[in-house]
Structures are given as C-alpha cells and as structure tokens.
Amino acid sequence: MPEPILRTNRLDARYGDFQALYCVDMELGEGEVVAIIGANGAGKTTLMRSVSGLMKNAAEQIVYRGRPIGALRADQVAELGIGLVPEGRQLFPSLSVEENLIIGGRVGRSGPWSLAAIYALFPVLEERRHLPSTSLSGGQQQMVAIGRALMANPDLVMFDEISLGLAPVVIKQIYDALPGIVGEGMSAVVVEQDVTKALSVSSRVYCLQEGRVSLEGCSDTVTREEISRAYFGQ
Amino acid sequence: MDWVNAILQGTLLGGLYALFAAGLSLIFGVMRLVNIAHGDLIVLAAYLALTVIMALGIHPLMSLLAVVPVMAVVGYVLQRSILNRTLGDDILPPLLVSFGLSVIIQNALLETYTADPQRLSAGPIEVASLNLGGLAVGYLPFLMFVTAVAIIGGLQIVFYRTGLGRAFRAVSDNQDIAQLMGINRRHVFALAMALSLAVTAVAGIFLGIRTSFDPATGPARLIFGFEAVIIGGMGSLWGTLAGGVILGVSQAIGAQVNPGWQILAGHVAFLVILAVRPRGLFPRMDG
Numbered sequence: 001m002p003e004p005i006l007r008t009n010r011l012d013a014r015y016g017d018f019q020a021l022y023c024v025d026m027e028l029g030e031g032e033v034v035a036i037i038g039a040n041g042a043g044k045t046t047l048m049r050s051v052s053g054l055m056k057n058a059a060e061q062i063v064y065r066g067r068p069i070g071a072l073r074a075d076q077v078a079e080l081g082i083g084l085v086p087e088g089r090q091l092f093p094s095l096s097v098e099e100n101l102i103i104g105g106r107v108g109r110s111g112p113w114s115l116a117a118i119y120a121l122f123p124v125l126e127e128r129r130h131l132p133s134t135s136l137s138g139g140q141q142q143m144v145a146i147g148r149a150l151m152a153n154p155d156l157v158m159f160d161e162i163s164l165g166l167a168p169v170v171i172k173q174i175y176d177a178l179p180g181i182v183g184e185g186m187s188a189v190v191v192e193q194d195v196t197k198a199l200s201v202s203s204r205v206y207c208l209q210e211g212r213v214s215l216e217g218c219s220d221t222v223t224r225e226e227i228s229r230a231y232f233g234q
Numbered sequence: 235m236d237w238v239n240a241i242l243q244g245t246l247l248g249g250l251y252a253l254f255a256a257g258l259s260l261i262f263g264v265m266r267l268v269n270i271a272h273g274d275l276i277v278l279a280a281y282l283a284l285t286v287i288m289a290l291g292i293h294p295l296m297s298l299l300a301v302v303p304v305m306a307v308v309g310y311v312l313q314r315s316i317l318n319r320t321l322g323d324d325i326l327p328p329l330l331v332s333f334g335l336s337v338i339i340q341n342a343l344l345e346t347y348t349a350d351p352q353r354l355s356a357g358p359i360e361v362a363s364l365n366l367g368g369l370a371v372g373y374l375p376f377l378m379f380v381t382a383v384a385i386i387g388g389l390q391i392v393f394y395r396t397g398l399g400r401a402f403r404a405v406s407d408n409q410d411i412a413q414l415m416g417i418n419r420r421h422v423f424a425l426a427m428a429l430s431l432a433v434t435a436v437a438g439i440f441l442g443i444r445t446s447f448d449p450a451t452g453p454a455r456l457i458f459g460f461e462a463v464i465i466g467g468m469g470s471l472w473g474t475l476a477g478g479v480i481l482g483v484s485q486a487i488g489a490q491v492n493p494g495w496q497i498l499a500g501h502v503a504f505l506v507i508l509a510v511r512p513r514g515l516f517p518r519m520d521g
Contacts, residue, residue: 054410074413083414090411094403103400107416152416 003066005030005156005187006051006082011061011070013043013050020046022211028156033188035202035219037195039231042208044191045087048160051189052084053077064156079107083154087161087191089145091133097144098129104148111153112184118147121177139170146174150181157181158189163197175201195227209233236490239369244486245479246371248462249379250444252478253437254455255462256386256471257430263469264402264426265321267328271335273456275431278339279305279438280447281347283354294354294443302435309431313424321423336452343449354442378440385433386475392429393471402426406469461504467514476515480507 004027013021021043028034038044049055051062053074062070069077091100101118119126122143128136133144142162149157163171171194178201182188192198199205199219207215207230215222215230254276261267269275282304283297290297316335320327356374363370393399404412405419413419441447441455458481465480466473481500488499507515 052414054413073418074410075416075418078414078416086411086414090408092404092407092411094407095400099400102397103404103412103415103417106397106401148415 004028005032005065006189007063008047008051009061009063011047011050011057013046013055013057015046020211021050024208024211024213026206026213026216028187028189031185031187032204033182033190033202035198035205036189036191036208037193037198037205037227037231038208038214040193041210043211044208045160046211047208048084048087048158048189048191051077051158052082078152078154079109081109081153081155083149083152083157085142085145085149085157085159085162087164089138089141091141091144091148093132093134095133096130097125097133097136100133100144101125101129101147101151104151105153107152109153113150113153115151118150121180122147137170139166139173142166142170142174146177146181154186156187156189158191160191161193162190163192163194171197195231207231235368237487240486240490241483242369242371243375244483246375246379246482247486248475248479248482249375249382250437250440250478251458251462251481252382252386252475253378253433253440254459255466255474255478256382256389257433257437258456258459259463259466259469259471259474260389260433261426261430262463264406265423266325266406267317267321268325268332269430270329270332270456271339271452272332272434272459273452273454274336274339274343275305275308275434275452276438276441276455277447277449277452278343279431279435280354280442281343281352282435283439283442284347284352287354294356294439297354298436298439301439302432305431305435305438306428309427309429309434310424312431313427314420317427318420318423336456340449340452347449349448349450351446351448352442353446354439356443360443374443378444381436381440382475382478385436386471389429389433390471398422398425458500461500464514465504465507467517470514470516473514473516480515 006028008024008026011021011024024047036044050057053072053076057070059068059071064080064082069080095103101115124140125143125147133141162174175197190198190201202219205217205219205222206213207227209230215226258269258272261269279301283294283301286297286300287294316331317328320331359373363372393402401417401422404415405417405422409419462477462481463474466477480503484503485496485500489496
C-alpha cells in the first residue's frame with residue numbers, strides 16, 4: 001500500500017480526566033472511502049475532532065501526507081485540505097445559505113467545487129440561497145453543511161453522522177449524492193450509526209468500541225457477526 | 235421652543251454617546267467580551283490626541299489621522315497578547331482582566347499627564363452654529379452626530395457586506411465551526427478589537443473637544459456607553475445609535491426640568507427601558 005493520506009499513530013484523546021480514545025491506529029489511502037462505525041460514546045466524534053484540530057493531540061499522533069498535524073489548530077488543518085461536515089450540521093445561524101457556502105470557500109484552495117458546482121449538486125439550495133440558514137429543513141441544512149465543507153476543495157473530507165435525525169427519503173438523497181462527491185478524487189471518512197449505509201459507500205471499515213479499535217476490515221467481506229461482536233463487545 | 239431645543243440638542247449629544255457605545259457593542263457582538271476598560275481607552279485616545287496636537291501643532295480633527303491607526307494597533311496587540319487568553323466558557327476572567335486594565339490605564343495616565351483637566355481646543359468651530367428658525371444647531375454637535383451615523387453605517391456595511399463581517403458573524407455564532415472554515419479566531423478577535431478601538435479614538439477626540447477630561451473620566455463614559463448598548467439591544471449597531479439618542483434626549487429633558495437632573499434623567503430612562511424591555515429595543519442576540 002502506498003503512503004496513506006492520513007494515519008493515526010496510537011492516538012489518545014481525553015476530555016479532562018475522561019479518556020475518550022486509546023491507542024487508535026488507523027489509515028486512509030489516497031482516494032479511499034473508509035467508514036467508522038460504533039455505538040454512541042464509542043469515540044467516533046472525538047476522533048473527528050482530533051483529526052480536524054478541534055482537539056489538541058501530540059503532533060506525531062496524526063500524520064497527514066507524511067506531515068505530523070496532531071498539534072495544529074483547526075484553521076491550520078483546514079488550510080491543509082481536511083474538511084469536516086460536523087455532527088448536527090452546525091450551520092452559522094447569522095449567515096444566509098449562500099454566505100454559509102462562501103465562508104466554507106474562504107481557505108481559497110483550488111479545485112472542482114464552487115458555488116455553481118454546489119448548486120448543480122443540490123439545486124434546492126440555489127432557490128433558497130438568500131434565506132437564513134436556519135429556515136431550511138433538516139435535509140436541506142445537511143446539504144448546506146456538505147456544500148460548506150466541499151467549498152474548501154478539501155483532499156480529505158470527513159462526514160460525521162450525516163444521516164442523524166433525517167427522514168429516510170432525505171438520507172437516500174444525500175447518500176445518492178455521495179459517489180458524485182467522492183468521485184472527484186477526494187478521500188473520505190464516513191462516520192455513521194447506520195451500519196448498512198456505512199458499508200455500502202465504503203471500501204474498508206473500522207469499528208470503535210469504548211475508545212478502541214475493535215474491528216478493521218473490508219466493507220464487502222466483513223460479516224454481521226464480526227460487526228455485532230465489535231459493536232457491543234463479547 | 236425650549237423643549238424642542240432640548241430634544242434637538244439631546245439627539246445630537248446622543249451621537250457622541252453612540253460613538254462611546256459602538257465599540258463596546260461591536261466586541262460584545264463578536265466575542266461576548268464586556269470591556270470594562272472601554273471608557274479609559276476613550277480617555278487614553280483623548281490624551282494621545284493631546285500629545286499629537288502639542289507635538290505637531292495641528293487641529294484636533296487632523297489628529298484623528300494619527301490616533302485612529304495607533305488605537306487600532308493598540309487594540310490588535312491588546313487582544314492578541316492579553317484578552318484572547320481570558321476568553322472561554324467562563325465570562326468572569328475577561329471582566330476581571332479588563333477591570334484591572336482600567337485601573338492600570340487610569341494610573342498610567344495620572345503618572346504621565348497629571349490629574350489636571352485637559353481640553354482639545356478646536357478653535358472657532360466650537361461655538362459656531364447654524365440658526366434654524368430660532369433653534370441654534372452647533373456645527374460641532376452636528377458634526378459629531380453625522381460622524382456617529384456614518385461610523386455606525388460603516389460598521390453595518392463591514393458586518394453584513396464584507397468577508398471580514400462574515401468571519402465576525404461566524405465566530406460569534408460558533409467558534410469551533412468557524413475554525414474549521416480556516417478562520418483563526420484569535421486573529422479575527424484581534425481585528426474586531428482593532429476596529430473597536432479605532433472607533434474609540436474618534437469618540438475620545440470628540441469627547442476632548444466637547445468637554446474637559448482627566449485620567450478619572452473614563453468610567454462615567456463607560457456607563458453611558460453601556461446604557462446606550464443595553465437600551466438599543468445587545469449586538470445591534472443601529473440599536474446602539476438609537477440607545478445613544480434616547481440617553482442624550484433623556485438627559486437634555488432632565489436638564490430642562492432642573493439642571494441638576496441631567497445625569498439622573500438618563501439613568502432613569504435606562505432603568506425604565508431595562509424594566510420594560512430587558513433585552514433592549516432592537517435585540518439581535520438570542521440568549
């Protein structure tokens with residue numbers, strides 16, 4: 001396997017006295033889509049916060065393209081080309097739909113994504129671009145959150161629970177759009193509670209359990225028994 | 235006619251109060267920082283102007299060209315070196331640190347300039363006025379009011395029409411997510427403080443032209459600024475102008491009834507509005 005785009009080395013993360021991640025080793029290849037599954041509180045969101053720089057770690061614990069980034073600030077990580085679609089969408093309520101997208105593009109990396117490309121992907125956003133972002137439905141807000149991350153033209157984008165709290169028809173719509181997004185040569189991490197969805201879009205899967213990697217495998221060969229054992233423990 | 239005159243003069247005075255308040259409103263809106271040293275920074279700007287005027291022999295209004303950029307740099311450095319470290323989930327550290335800053339500034343001014351009251355002399359413009367059918371409108375109060383409207387309009391444009399304003403609103407909404415957009419919040423906060431103190435510089439120079447000042451003048455200006463911000467509604471810039479005008483008019487009406495009641499009338503108007511509309515007249519912030 002060539003040098004991965006992202007690697008974690010024995011990654012630990014803690015909130016005060018509470019340790020949320022223990023010795024997590026993971027790899028993501030160039031252009032690869034990896035799924036991360038696990039129960040609530042397994043450490044999935046903590047892992048996203050660590051990689052994106054919202055939580056500080058030891059520099060060597062997270063390596064992006066051969067460069068240790070664990071100790072960088074989130075804005076520095078964003079400039080390097082790592083994007084995050086945060087759990088719960090977290091749009092900026094004071095900004096309109098279009099302003100949310102524009103601010104996503106302020107790191108100024110070049111690439112295929114622009115306002116026009118986002119509107120082509122999610123036409124409904126163009127009709128509502130001048131509305132406050134909070135006036136949109138949950139699914140439309142999720143589209144804005146995805147578009148906002150793409151506007152930075154990241155090389156690696158992480159989707160944290162993008163189906164959480166959305167209607168099944170909307171989830172299907174968003175997952176139908178994913179191949180078109182990742183097809184642009186991006187690498188992606190998909191964090192998901194819906195195991196079937198996660199396996200269907202990824203080539204490999206990691207399962208976290210209580211802050212540790214409990215399973216690592218290929219998405220199409222891993223069995224239900226293995227997953228349920230990794231998910232819930234023996 | 236006396237009453238109409240009082241309201242007119244109070245409105246114009248309100249422009250100055252709005253200038254005191256605009257910088258407070260801006261940094262509260264961006265980073266939820268309540269800057270207790272704001273009034274002392276206004277007085278510091280007035281003293282800086284005094285120094286520039288004495289050294290170069292220029293008109294106070296010309297000293298704006300020097301004092302505004304200097305105060306902006308002071309704001310940037312102050313925020314990056316001290317105030318950023320106090321920001322967090324707890325609102326107490328920035329209050330205490332800016333209170334300490336207030337004491338330090340007052341004492342440094344006392345050491346440097348003594349306690350003697352000072353004025354910035356603006357020459358004939360100070361007493362010139364325009365006669366509008368029995369009402370005398372002073373050039374200087376009028377200029378202050380127009381400047382206040384222009385500055386608040388300018389801040390409004392920066393906030394809602396520029397990339398910097400988007401960054402201000404984004405960090406105000408959600409600091410973590412704003413960082414994910416490549417925004418360095420420490421830098422953006424420092425830019426907000428720079429902008430705030432640039433406005434403070436204008437306020438300080440107008441204060442110095444309008445009345446005498448000494449190193450202990452700051453806290454009273456802070457109170458007027460706070461009252462204007464709260465009357466107008468937290469974080470609303472036009473509300474801040476309205477708050478300044480309401481405060482100015484209340485004081486003028488109070489003074490018309492009895493000259494001793496000027497300041498009291500302003501505070502009473504503030505308390506009444508706080509009781510009736512605790513979130514101010516034009517609130518923008520939620521919670």
